[in-house]
Amino acid sequence: MSMQCPSDALVRRNGGQILVDQLRRHGARRVFLVPGESYLPCIDALNEHRGAIEPIVCRQESGAAYMAEAFGKLTGDPGICFVTRGPGATNASIGVHTAFQDSTPMILFIGQVGNDFVEREAFQEIDYRRMFGPMAKWVAQIDATDRIPEYVARAWRVATNGRPGPVVLALPEDTLWGEAEVADAEPMARLHGYPGQSQLDELKARLAEAERPFLLLGGSGWTEEAQQQMTAFARRFNLPVGVAWRRLECFDQRDAQFVGHVGMGMHDQLRQRLADTDLLIAVGTRIGEATSEGYSWITSPTPKQTLVHVYPDPEELGRVYRASLAIDADVVGFAQSLDRLQPDAQTSWQDATQQARQQYLATLEPQPAPGALNLDRVGLCVDKLLDGKGCVTVGAGNYALYPHRFVRFSGLGSSLAPTVGSMGYGLPAAISSKLEFPERPAVCFAGDGCFQMNLQELGVALQYRLGIVVLVFNNGMWGTIRAHQERDFPGREIALTFTNPAFTTLVEAYGGQGRVVERDEDVEPALRWALEFAERERLPVLIELRYESDYIAPGQSLNDIRDAALARISAQAASE
CATH class of the missing domain: 3.40.50.1220 (TPP-binding domain)
Incomplete structure (x- = not known):
């Protein structure tokens, strides 16, 4: 229950209570967090808003920040993220950078050392104004408990108006543990700009x-x-x-x-x-x-x-x-x-x-591809089975070209993709989509490297019973960089391959199911099974796609890239 009081009968509240009350008043329905002792009063205050504000407990701060950013994309309201100071903030910075370049409304709250310890390089202390200044619309620290409503209201307004983007607010411990009798600030209607x-x-x-x-x-x-x-x-x-x-x-x-x-x-x-x-x-x-x-x-x-x-x-x-x-x-x-x-x-x-x-x-016609599995057909099959419904998410990598090219997206909420090109985004984004629209399918396309940057967030899918489908493109290398390497240094591949875990076993450890697909004829049956399992059991499903590693992009191979680069170098040498 929100603590709303007439102005002549203000209740004394601590900073955490004031802040969370203010978030609810502005319409926050969900917060993504990795708990930290530096903002315990905020965590405790969520008790007063059970059923109104849903806390999503994430496994790492980058996953939490990505989920909040995806929420902002899906709803137009700020994605709310709480992280602890120091390492928590640095982990979350990737989500802030994504929100900045993607123009996504987001508010990141960071626990901070108390003002009595500031400027001593206290435990996990960072100056967040300097750290986040270039990649946020506004960065501030709330040093007075009775000014929390003012700061939160301004943060909401800045994040959503004009070019949307992220706001970062640092929360010193003495501000959150301090108490004040202060009225909540009323939300303002969103402003729109019109042509003359x-x-x-x-x-x-x-x-x-x-x-x-x-x-x-x-x-x-x-x-x-x-x-x-x-x-x-x-x-x-x-x-x-x-x-x-x-x-x-x-x-x-x-x-x-x-x-x-x-x-x-x-x-x-x-x-x-x-x-x-x-x-x-x-x-x-x-x-x-x-x-x-x-x-x-x-x-x-x-x-x-x-x-x-x-x-x-x-x-x-x-x-x-x-x-x-x-x-x-x-x-x-x-x-x-x-x-x-x-x-x-x-x-x-x-x-x-x-x-x-x-x-x-x-361009929706599949191109010839080496090996038994044509990834063009994977994208086309997802398009066929979703039929304009649900959300497709990606992180970064050449594998993303397959859904970008072959899935026909149907409007708002159908795609979550970081324009900033950050890896590890797809899985947290799919989780955020499923939380917001539980009746819609959520399909994550992920490279084997991209997936492993945030695979721990499968724990969120398990905990909150979210039936997401993850397609892992397993070619055992950083494929996009390999393609660049072949263009610029043909035939000199080094330091770009890795050994992968058993992905299907991994998802089973998180309560889900997995299958390996290596042939075109197995794609549609596996995808149908995955979508049905995810919907029925409300647990994560993973399909590992094993394919010819030379196949790097629609209609393109590493061999072709290498041969073109070698021919270019040979022609340049001959002309000198």
Whole structure:
């Protein structure tokens, strides 16, 4: 029960009680934590909110931070994470960095030494303002118990408004153990930025002048209504639509307007289409390094394309690209305003949009692959069995190209992928998805190296009875780095292989079940079994995929990469 009191009858509470009361008042429903003595009053205060705030006890702070970040992606509300000072904070920093580059609302609370010990390098003491300053929207330390409501309310507002992102608050022990009679701060409604009418008029005029327009969607903060409004706009103007790197949930890819995933690994025809477009409408995306493929198909600072850039942070607009029309608006406000835009005449690029769609559909065909197991077919099978339902998660690695290419994502909540490219993300993200949407399937794609960075979080799936499905791509190496090594130092492979455990035995130790798949014909039966087992038993399932290690990406092999690199080096030597 929350401790709500009229202002003339304030109850004296300790800092932990005040903080958790404030979180509940702002709508927190779940917190992810690794317990620590440095914030015991907060842990104790959760007793007063049983049934309202669910504590998820994680096994390591990076897993907790990833789960909180995934919660922020799924809901639009800040993911709440508690960790202890020092090592707990450093472990959690990877989740904060992910939230920063992915523009995800998140609040990390860190226990801190008391103010009577500060600046003595006390046990596990770190200056969190200096540590987290470059990778958070706001970092602060609450040094007075009666100011906790003020700080929490501001943290919630900063994390969710403008360009969303992480906030870090340090909690000195004397602040949490201290007591105060203070009123809770009331939550504020989320703010949305809208384009001006003159900007909408200019957008419409540029569309009327265009011959090869392209709509690129990305970023965070989307709602179902905003996606519906954006889809209606794309249909009215018959625009080809792409999603930015790892923003696969921003548009329903089964829709006829969708033409591809823009960024690393996209197909050549889409890359050329982006380079040739005469009007690029980029909404919610920074068009960062991964999306722009190293700032190649779009150049900085002045793109050759006419660029309409819509983004909720005026400091980002013009930072990398000089837009012809810059609009300071968030995706919700911009999408809502698009209802006013109607084409005055039939657009001239219908055939181009249809062609782009057909080129995208052609990429869903599996490519030849060495060995008995074709990973393209694994991605296609997941797409078939999920049929637009559930969530697919990944971490980082070439294996992620298979779901990115072959799964048709269906909108909000269908994908959780770190744009920052951090490993170990997929399993915690799948857990967070299953906690939030227990009726939906959650399928994690994980490389054998990526999976082992946070496999201990299977304990969370066991403890909370979460039926997640994990596909482990076992090639016994750091595959992405191996591909880079063959490009730059062909034939000189070293220090990139490892010996794996028995993954199926490992998942059994966590109460689940596992199978090994080595042939195409076994993929669908194994996936059907895994989804059914996970749903029925509410326990984790793992499918270990064993395949030819030379097979590194869709339609690509290490041998091909090595041969191309050797030919390039030979040609360079001959020309010198």
